[in-house]
Amino acid sequence: MKKLLANFVLLTLIAFGSISVAQSGGELRFCLRSEPKTLNPLLAADDASETIRYMTGGVLVRVNRLTQNLEPELATSWKLTNGGKTIAFQLRDGLRFSDGTPFSADDVAYTMQQLMDPALHSPTGDAFRSAEGKVGTEVLPKNRVRITFPAPIAGLDRLFDQVAIVSAKSPQKEMAVLGPYYVAENKAGSYLILKRNPNYWEKDSSGHPLPYIESVRLDIQQNRDIEMLRLTRGEIHFINSLDAEYFDKVVSQDPSMAHDAGASLDSEQMWFNQVASSPLPSYKKAWFTSTNFRRAISEAINRDDIARIVFHGHARPAVGFVSPANKFWFNTKLQAHPFDQKSALQRLAQDGFHLQNGVLRDREGHAVEFSVITNAGNKYRERMATMIQQDLSGIGIKLNVVTLDFPSLIERITRTFDYEACLLGLVNDELDPNAQMTVWLSSADSHQWNPSQKTPATAWEAEIDKLMRAQASTLDPKKRKEDFDKVQEIAWQQEPFIYLVNKNALSAVSPAVHNAHPVVLRPQVYWNIDQLSLTSEVAKNR
Amino acid sequence: MKWARITAIVFLLTVSAACLLADFIAPAPYAHQFREEPDASPSRQHPLGTDDLGRDRFSRVLYGTRVSLLLAPAAALLSSLMAAFIGGIAGFSGGRVERWVMAGTDLFLSLPWLFLLITVRALLPLNVSPIVSVLITFAMLGCLGWAGAARIICADARALAQSDFILLARASGSNGFQLLWRHLVPNLKPVLYAQFWISVPVFILTEANLGILGLGVAEPLPSWGSLLRELEGFSAISGQAWQLVPLILFILVVSSFHLVLTKEELPV
Numbered sequence: 001m002k003k004l005l006a007n008f009v010l011l012t013l014i015a016f017g018s019i020s021v022a023q024s025g026g027e028l029r030f031c032l033r034s035e036p037k038t039l040n041p042l043l044a045a046d047d048a049s050e051t052i053r054y055m056t057g058g059v060l061v062r063v064n065r066l067t068q069n070l071e072p073e074l075a076t077s078w079k080l081t082n083g084g085k086t087i088a089f090q091l092r093d094g095l096r097f098s099d100g101t102p103f104s105a106d107d108v109a110y111t112m113q114q115l116m117d118p119a120l121h122s123p124t125g126d127a128f129r130s131a132e133g134k135v136g137t138e139v140l141p142k143n144r145v146r147i148t149f150p151a152p153i154a155g156l157d158r159l160f161d162q163v164a165i166v167s168a169k170s171p172q173k174e175m176a177v178l179g180p181y182y183v184a185e186n187k188a189g190s191y192l193i194l195k196r197n198p199n200y201w202e203k204d205s206s207g208h209p210l211p212y213i214e215s216v217r218l219d220i221q222q223n224r225d226i227e228m229l230r231l232t233r234g235e236i237h238f239i240n241s242l243d244a245e246y247f248d249k250v251v252s253q254d255p256s257m258a259h260d261a262g263a264s265l266d267s268e269q270m271w272f273n274q275v276a277s278s279p280l281p282s283y284k285k286a287w288f289t290s291t292n293f294r295r296a297i298s299e300a301i302n303r304d305d306i307a308r309i310v311f312h313g314h315a316r317p318a319v320g321f322v323s324p325a326n327k328f329w330f331n332t333k334l335q336a337h338p339f340d341q342k343s344a345l346q347r348l349a350q351d352g353f354h355l356q357n358g359v360l361r362d363r364e365g366h367a368v369e370f371s372v373i374t375n376a377g378n379k380y381r382e383r384m385a386t387m388i389q390q391d392l393s394g395i396g397i398k399l400n401v402v403t404l405d406f407p408s409l410i411e412r413i414t415r416t417f418d419y420e421a422c423l424l425g426l427v428n429d430e431l432d433p434n435a436q437m438t439v440w441l442s443s444a445d446s447h448q449w450n451p452s453q454k455t456p457a458t459a460w461e462a463e464i465d466k467l468m469r470a471q472a473s474t475l476d477p478k479k480r481k482e483d484f485d486k487v488q489e490i491a492w493q494q495e496p497f498i499y500l501v502n503k504n505a506l507s508a509v510s511p512a513v514h515n516a517h518p519v520v521l522r523p524q525v526y527w528n529i530d531q532l533s534l535t536s537e538v539a540k541n542r
Numbered sequence: 543m544k545w546a547r548i549t550a551i552v553f554l555l556t557v558s559a560a561c562l563l564a565d566f567i568a569p570a571p572y573a574h575q576f577r578e579e580p581d582a583s584p585s586r587q588h589p590l591g592t593d594d595l596g597r598d599r600f601s602r603v604l605y606g607t608r609v610s611l612l613l614a615p616a617a618a619l620l621s622s623l624m625a626a627f628i629g630g631i632a633g634f635s636g637g638r639v640e641r642w643v644m645a646g647t648d649l650f651l652s653l654p655w656l657f658l659l660i661t662v663r664a665l666l667p668l669n670v671s672p673i674v675s676v677l678i679t680f681a682m683l684g685c686l687g688w689a690g691a692a693r694i695i696c697a698d699a700r701a702l703a704q705s706d707f708i709l710l711a712r713a714s715g716s717n718g719f720q721l722l723w724r725h726l727v728p729n730l731k732p733v734l735y736a737q738f739w740i741s742v743p744v745f746i747l748t749e750a751n752l753g754i755l756g757l758g759v760a761e762p763l764p765s766w767g768s769l770l771r772e773l774e775g776f777s778a779i780s781g782q783a784w785q786l787v788p789l790i791l792f793i794l795v796v797s798s799f800h801l802v803l804t805k806e807e808l809p810v
Contacts, residue, residue, distance in 0.1 A: 309580045309595060371668040379771070383595055386761045390575050400669055401761045408664035419668060 025214045026534035028513070029236045030526075031221040035189055040174045041164030042115050045123040048220075050522075055194055055216065055529055057164025058178020058201075060089050060108065061157060065519045065527035068327050068431060070158055074103070074165060074178060074201075084152030084475045087160075091143045096199040097167050097176040105145040109137035110168035112147055124162045127435075128153065154472045154480060155432035180211040180530040192218045202530060212533035231257075237513050237534075238525045242506040243380075244312040250508040259518040259525075261505040263316045265323045265428040268384060269497045270372060270421055272297075274450040276457065278417035283366050288420070289458075292351045294495045296344040298337045300395045301388050305339075307501050310383045314506055318499035320492050321439070322484075325502070325520040326431050329481065331488040337495075341394050348395070360396030369398040370420040373412065376403035384500060385423050413448065422448075423500075429522050433471055433484045440468050440487065449496045460494050511535075550801035557795060561608035568601035573762035583784070590784050593772060597762075603788055606764035610746050611795065613680040618741035620684030625691035626727075626734055632692070633699025634726055644696060650689040658686065659752060672763035679758060683745045691737040698733050702726055743796040750792070766792050 036048035044053040060075040072078075075089040095103040115125040116135045128135065133150025140146055153159070170176035175183060178201070181194035194216040202210045219236070221227050228246055230236045232253060242250070250258045272288035273280060280288075287293045303317035316324075317336035324330050345355070352363030360368040372388070374381040385401040392399045404412070412419045428435070438446045442456040442465050456462035464487050471483035491497070505520040514533045518525045526532065560567060569587065570576070576588075576596040584591045590599035632643035662682055670678065702708060703726070711725050746766060752758035753767015761768070769788035 305577050309577060369669065373668060379774070382761065386595060387575065389762060390573070400671065402668045403760075404664050405660050408660075 024208075024212045024533070027215045027217055028213045028532065028534065029217045029219065030238050030240070031227045031230070031236055032192075032218050033220075033222055035220050036192070039183055039186065041166065041177075042111070042120060042122045042124060042174070051218070052183065052192070052194075053164050054179075054523055055181045055526070056177040056179040056183060056197075058095075058103075059162070059164055060091075060160045063158060063161045063431070063521070065521040065523075066517065068521070070161070078157055080156060080475060082148065084154060084156060085150070086146060086148045087156055088140070088144060088146040091145065092201060093143055095178065095201045097170055097172075097178055098182040098197045098199055099167075099170055099172050099176040100199065101167050101170040101172075101176055103165070103167075103178060105139040105143055107165055107168050108145045108147075109139050111163065111165045112137045114166065115163060127159050127162070128156075152473060152475070153434070154475065155434050158432055181216055184215070190220060192220075194218070200530070204531070211530035213529075216529075231508055231510070234510065234512075236510075238507060238509040238516065240507050240524050240526075242508055244310075244314045244503075244506065247314060247506040247508070248312055256511055257508045259507045259509055259516075260314060261507070261518050261520045261524065263323055263325050263502040264505040264520045265325050265431075266425060266503050267318050267321065267323060267428070268381070268423070268425045268500045268503070269318070269321075270388070270423040270500065271449045271497045272421050273413075273417055273419050274457070274496070275417040276450070278419075280420065283362060283364060284370065284420065287362065287368070287370075290351050291494055292347045293353075294498065295337075296347040296353075296395070297392070297397075298495050298498045299340045299344040299347070300397075301391050301498070301500065302339040303336055303500055305391075306384055306387055310380055310387065311501065311503060314504040315501040316504070318502045320488050320499055321426075321436065321497065322488055323428070323502045325505075328477075329431060329433060329484055331485040333485070334488060334492050336499075337492075339391075341391075344395050355396050358396055359398075367398070368396065369400070371400040371402050372421040372423050373402045373404050373409055373419050374423040375406045375409050381423055381425070388423075414445075414451070425503075431521075433468070433480065433487075437468055437472065440464050440491075458494075460490050464490055547801050550798035553794065554798050554802070557607060557791070558611060561604055561611055564601070564604035564608055568598070568604050570598040570601050572597065572601045572605040572764055574598070581782075583782075590787055591782070599784070599787070602764040602769060603791065606766055606769045606788070607791065607795075609676055609759060609763065610749060610766040613676060614742050614745040614749065615738075617680040617684035617687065617745045618738050620681070621687035621741055621745075622691060622734055622738040624685070624688035625695050625737060626730065628688065629692035629695030630699045630722070630726060630730060633696040633701075634703050634722060636700060636703060640696065640700070644693065647689045647692050647696075651693075655686060655748075656751075659683075659748075663752075670760075672760040675760040676758075676763055676765065679749065679752065680745065683748055687741055687745065687748075691741065694737065695730060695733060698730055699726060702729050739799060739802060743799045746792070746796060 032048040032051060034046065034048050036052050037046050038044060038049050039052060041053040041057045044050045059073050061070050061078060062073045063069070064071050074095065075091055077090045079088050080086070081088065089108065091105055091108065097103060112135060114120060115122050116128065128149065130149060130153045131151035135150070136148040138146040138148070149156070165178055166174045167176045177197065180197055180200050182197050183192060184195040185193035196211055196214050200210060204210055221230070224243070224246060227236070227239055228249065231239055247258060247260070272294060274285070274289050276285070278285070307313065307315040307317055319334045319336045320331070322330045348360065353360055353368065362368060372385055374385055382401070382403060389399045389401055409422070413422050438444045439448070441447060442450070442453040442461045445451050447453065450457055453461070456465055467483045467487045471480040474480055505518065505524055507518045507525050509516045509518065509525055512535045514535065515528065515531050516525055517528070519527055521527065569589065574597060576592055576598070578596070579588070579592050580596040581594055582588055582592040582596070588598050588600065590603060593599050593602065628643060628647070632640045659682060663679070666678060708721060708725055711721055716724070749758050749765060750767040750770050753765055753771055758767035759765035766788060770792065772785055773789060
């Protein structure tokens with residue numbers, strides 16, 4: 001009887017194809033939007049190269065993209081000492097690179113030496129350069145390694161999420177990897193084939209070696225329409241980072257494929273030029289440096305409408321420079337600035353602005369008119385600017401929208417400072433506040449509204465400098481959080497950047513892919529690549 | 543082909559009249575965003591639906607056509623006059639003047655137009671109104687589009703300068719200006735007309751291309767370029783056939799210009 005029942009269950013499973021079984025094998029396919037500029041994990045900076053690094057590189061520790069917590073990988077444990085200057089890792093025993101070369105502490109030391117070599121110009125290495133001086137690596141007995149930096153680095157352990165360990169001894173050099181896949185074929189400009197790493201160390205709970213999928217094919221495809229078409233034809237298995245329009249198209253075709261993971265870390269924002277030496281008339285400089293003026297503009301913008309119309313509801317009004325998606329560091333006391341044109345006019349009145357025949361004028365009688373520049377060809381930003389144009393006309397302000405090619409725009413905002421306001425987005429991958437140092441320190445080049453200041457131009461910028469340095473120099477997460485919360489509050493009050501929306505992390509995943517749980521952090525869909533599997537039919541067909 | 547030319551002329555006149563009367567015909571201001579109705583289907587209130595920001599598409603087509611249809615001929619006139627002046631002088635003078643002027647023209651022709659336009663556009667002041675920006679865009683097109691026509695006019699002027707009736711006019715005591723104004727220019731008219739009519743659709747297309755790159759007419763003023771940008775990505779327009787109206791109108795207008803051109807060529 002039991003045997004009969006078992007056969008019945010088996011037959012039922014086979015008969016109903018929808019109850020498909022995840023199994024090893026098969027080829028996962030998706031598109032890269034550009035060719036990877038490098039396959040050397042230490043030099044990866046572009047999206048495509050980082051994709052390859054993520055899928056092939058073995059790291060000591062990994063930020064779990066779902067929980068945002070740090071988890072052991074090649075290192076079983078780690079310890080920060082010496083006030084955050086030193087980190088020691090205990091490594092797993094008996095691991096091998098994809099080509100069979102044994103993994104040891106020497107490889108970690110070699111990787112760090114390579115990474116910090118100024119001649120290599122590693123973008124990943126830049127994150128570790130907190131001060132002048134040499135980085136010391138020490139190979140210790142019992143498969144341990146200690147790395148010492150010249151100055152403390154807050155959030156040091158999380159930075160190792162980006163460091164793919166390369167072999168010191170392998171003849172294949174950086175092509176020998178410790179991650180779930182290795183690069184088996186690279187047809188320049190066309191595709192890459194990644195094959196399952198037979199020496200990958202991780203196993204699932206039942207002891208089955210990971211990854212499940214035998215190979216990954218990455219087709220280089222710039223055209224989003226073709227990418228969409230290929231997904232609907234079943235030629236590829238998922239699309240990462242979908243635009244709102246394409247996402248709605250997926251929803252209309254097959255809602256089960258569409259995944260909206262919620263607000264991402266990316267933000268869209270505008271800011272006013274506050275550079276003292278800029279070639280703007282003095283009365284405009286006075287407008288842009290006024291907190292009341294910036295707050296009024298912020299309150300006159302209907303962020304809900306932008307999220308609903310421009311992003312088809314797949315965005316949320318931004319609160320500040322930290323997205324609510326950043327679970328630990330986001331200041332939950334803050335709310336997005338409400339759309340309130342009456343309040344905006346009251347704030348402007350405090351600075352002597354007044355409405356005259358529907359036109360807002362300053363104390364000296366100048367009509368309030370300014371331009372906002374954005375990059376040409378980005379229809380979302382152009383739409384946002386056009387919506388802001390209508391919103392500001394509601395308080396008597398004339399906004400001229402100017403789209404410029406990207407090099408011209410960068411020239412204006414970084415060299416000539418010949419602009420009034422700018423609307424751009426920020427792609428953010430890092431959770432830790434230290435990644436924001438280059439924006440919020442008044443001396444930083446990317447302190448966009450008034451970069452590279454010798455001394456802070458305002459008291460609130462001096463306060464931000466102090467708090468950002470304080471959070472960077474302590475290892476106590478609670479203290480860091482307190483300081484960083486204050487920075488967020490000051491930024492919210494002063495609004496040097498007027499944050500508009502946080503776009504949602506949208507993706508489309510074929511039902512043939514099992515165990516896919518797209519998240520807001522990159523790489524959204526395939527963050528757990530070693531645990532993805534394909535339905536039995538797909539796996540067999542391949 | 544007479545009926546085709548007449549149809550083209552009637553069509554162009556009808557479209558021009560509709561555009562000129564846009565203030566009376568348009569159901570809504572072209573820039574007004576009906577934010578509760580983005581991407582709406584055609585209705586009595588919005589005959590061609592609304593665009594992605596909720597702006598009435600029919601109104602935008604009317605005003606956009608007005609912009610492109612009025613300013614493209616103006617730019618074509620400017621470039622044709624420049625071509626007539628430069629090409630005419632070069633062809634009539636001949637010799638070293640012609641060689642130098644034509645060398646300059648060839649150099650001008652070899653410039654990458656698009657990059658030049660992008661560069662010039664980027665150097666313009668930022669705080670200009672959309673109307674001024676569109677005037678500047680078409681003025682630039684006019685100033686940059688003379689070189690090809692100048693070569694043709696130069697060749698024609700050279701042939702005319704060596705013709706018997708010019709020789710006769712010289713012999714009868716006409717000075718340089720009289721030769722140029724009384725004899726050369728009237729005989730260059732047909733080719734100038736042809737160059738003018740060829741340039742009109744070229745400038746419309748160029749503005750549309752600039753618009754597709756986001757470098758054409760500034761928001762919220764519509765133009766065919768900005769209207770055609772809606773068609774970026776074929777997946778976005780499937781099931782919304784009314785979005786194709788600006789494209790169809792554009793094709794019809796450009797085709798009509800070519801049919802009108804044939805009429806001008808016949809008397810030559």
